[in-house]
Amino acid sequence: METTRQIKIFDTTLRDGEQSPGCSMNLGEKLEVAMQLEKMKVDVIEAGFAIASPGDFNAVKEIAKIVKNATVASLARALPKDIDRAYEAVKYAENPRIHTFIATSDIHMKYKLKSTEEEVLAQAVAMVKRAKGYCNDVEFSAEDASRSRTEFLYRIFEAVIKAGATVINVPDTVGYTTPDEYYRLIKGIKENVANIHRAEISVHCHNDLGMAVANTLAAAAAGATQLECTINGIGERAGNAALEEIVMGINTRKDLYGMYTNIDTGQIYAASRLTSKVTGMKVQHNKAIVGENAFAHESGIHQHGMLANKSTYEIMTPESIGLSKNQLVLGKHSGSHALEDRLKELGYEISKEKLNEVFKEFKILADRKKVIYDRDLEALVQDQKQNFEEIYQLKEFVINCGNIITSTANIKLIKDGKELEEVAKGFGPIDAAFKAIDNIVGGDFKLEDYSVESVTEGEDALGEAVVKIKRNNEIYNGRGLSTDVVEASIKAYINAINKMMSENIPQGQQAAM
Template sequence: MYENQKERTRTMERTIKIFDTTLRDGEQSPGCSMNLNEKIEVARELEALRVDIIEAGFAAASPGDAAAVAAIADIVHDSTICSLARCVEKDIDAAYNAIHHAKDARIHVFLATSPVHMEYKLKMTPDEVIASIAHNVAYAKKHCSNIEFSAEDACRSDLDFLCRAFEAAIKAGATTLNIPDTVGYMTPDEYAARIRYLREHTQGIENVVLSCHMHNDLGMAVANSLAGVQAGVDQIECTINGIGERAGNASLEECVMALDTRRDHYGVACNIETTQIYRASRMIQTITGVPVAPTKPIIGANAFAHEAGIHQHGVMANKETYEIMTPESVGIPKNAIVLGKHSGRHAFEDRLRELGYSLDQAKLDKVFAKFKVLADKKKVIKDRDLEALIGVVPVSGEERYTLDRFVINSGNSITATAVIRVKKGDETFERVAASDGPVNAAYRAINKIVDKDVVLEDYSLKSMTDGEDAQAEAIVKIVIDGGEMVTGRGVSTDVIEASIKAYINGINKYFID
């Protein structure tokens, strides 16, 4: 029947669902907010990654969140689209209204079950919590057949009470039960024991999918998720790069590659297209302006680097000496061709496809135009340069303001001055400002042009590649007129120009929002 034992094992494997909450829990991380166009781009990439469930947002949180969830529900067809909701009817209505056009929709309702949450946050008795779970899961079930219930702070909840809560949710129609470690308190052994107890003492639990949603406050989110899988969990909730509130969530790439690389140990599979992992990670870093550490597993800059001589010798002899997975398996491309000023459009488009990018014609034209400008400044265009160009091209629509030219006068014995000229449609505006540094002077001049109260909350500058002609990447986080924080990004071979472009990019995002 089976050609070999390996094929038989593969056929009998459980498939672990990957529930990605980058657009909901991940976006709640300070400085990680995204506008509508960025959320749509991320959702498309998550679909390419073959994520099973995309938690697109918390529709009741704001009209903007509801619009983003609805837009994603309209365009994504290969993943289930989910919206979070409290155990409140108006939240459930908002969730359903946002997702009801989705090809496959899910409502995710939650209510806290720990003593500290029930007493101090909910101000509800245990019996009132059970009644609310039963009522609101049943209410959600009237809207949608696919219902997930999360017991917030489940890992600090009394186990027998948690069984009662889950039984109420199952009877009311829940199809997935989430046992989250909301504050990142668990150890792997404790979490696995909790899952086993729930499976043995909760009536009807064999008929639903169990899920884990782990936070990383003690650095054990991935380990706890994997322990949950071994104890019977069939869904992992995670985020790209592990972004999320406080110390973040379980990292999708780490969970997935652990299951894939150690399939011999876990005996499970998942549907993720692992060759899209690197691109997804780079996209989140670009959009949020939050880089990952060089030593970040799977996608950090050093993840496949070998500096020690003994390691280098081993890898050259046989990669398996020090590499348990290949860079190509997670989508880190090989440098197959060199691009430069004489490279044509065909070679340019081929390299983008090899990097995993599929751009529409309008965006491809814009990126190619920027590529030709950059090629006049750099002899060799590297993959990171191409990724940088893609990251600064508007997702859709035209930029409100574009930099025309700038003149900076600066030194250690004079006051820095900046003359900035920008275009807004057919109009041109030019202003001058002085400050204690060239970047700040430039920003003050731009503030005069846009006539807004722009506060710079954070600024960073780094090299995208090596060499004296490397591109600089500037990231700014700004608040305009007391609104939400916006991330701006600029890239140039000139650090001042990159800084100015980042500031203007952030301002353009504010007006797009």
């Protein structure tokens, strides 16, 4: 089939993705993700929900200022204050969009909105007109569209397009629909909304039944031209349709779909790793496209076939998503130029100042490890990208532990040039270390989650610890790297505390879609 139809990719990692529990990002992290999304050539970046909080508003505004090659959108309920606030944030963008929504299903209108169909239709039209007064590009979403009465959907879509909507979105808000059913819904909208030719059809699918990507691709086959998704499929509840699966599905099966996107697929792996790092949300090993096992072949039969011809068990190449052919790259005698060249091959463009910092850490790591892998380098680069003030810094620690003694930790931190030291006991070395740190900083927060895993293989592998702490219903992620897992854990805990103390954004309103 000839690939003639372009599909636009609308990424909502920074809005819907960030709403999933424990996935909050600070401003610097959001800007970093936004720049990676632009580098990957997504068509639309939904930067946030401007009215939700001052932090969300500021993030949307700052992203609007720096992004030049993608549309920047802010979500807004169908309310005047939401529309006004959204425009105040996106007005700095080269290509601004206001994305407004209202529920259209009987269950939502009756129990949530307590409104009739006529009231909802009138409100939708009025708010689209208000948004159109601010900017030309307006998207309207019928929340819970997959459970809405189709005749009402036809009416409200026709009315909002007449009012100026340039995109109409058909969300499967609760992940309820199936591919065949969704295909028929999109087809019905194309055939029964008289002015549908004046707007793009967009879809936004959740993964509650594990069909978000299948539903999204079915909608594209039926005529949808904008697909809404997130990196790694993060999002509320079971998540959203995964960008990497949608894009590689279209790319790999051009023969079936006859479509294409503008996405630079070579940036997919870097985007996945970055999103995982800043949210603290690990990618499962058997995750399609970006999981650790996605291109691993252990079965003897598979390995034999791969040696004979890669296409026997590999329908796409690791290089197509940005994974390197050469995983074994540098050693302790390598120079900064070799490091810089390798990082560029991996998709990282960093300043000379940052390169020097990474190079120092690289040399330290090279003295501890026999072999340095690409993933070690990625971890070092990401570890240097601090987007907040380091209020506390680790100077030194001493741990005493064993199966016949109580674990104790002596921790020394530096704050404002002064050394602060505490000793604490605990149920194991990590617990003792965290308690000593609590005694130094004052523990008005709760440890929500803690995990540690190796970045690469081998007995000298770099360990990555991830810590999540909670204060005032806000989750702060911390990350630490070291060949010593205790040191990595301590660094991660301090990292989370520094994030927490560097910002104090109140929990705002959130939106489902």
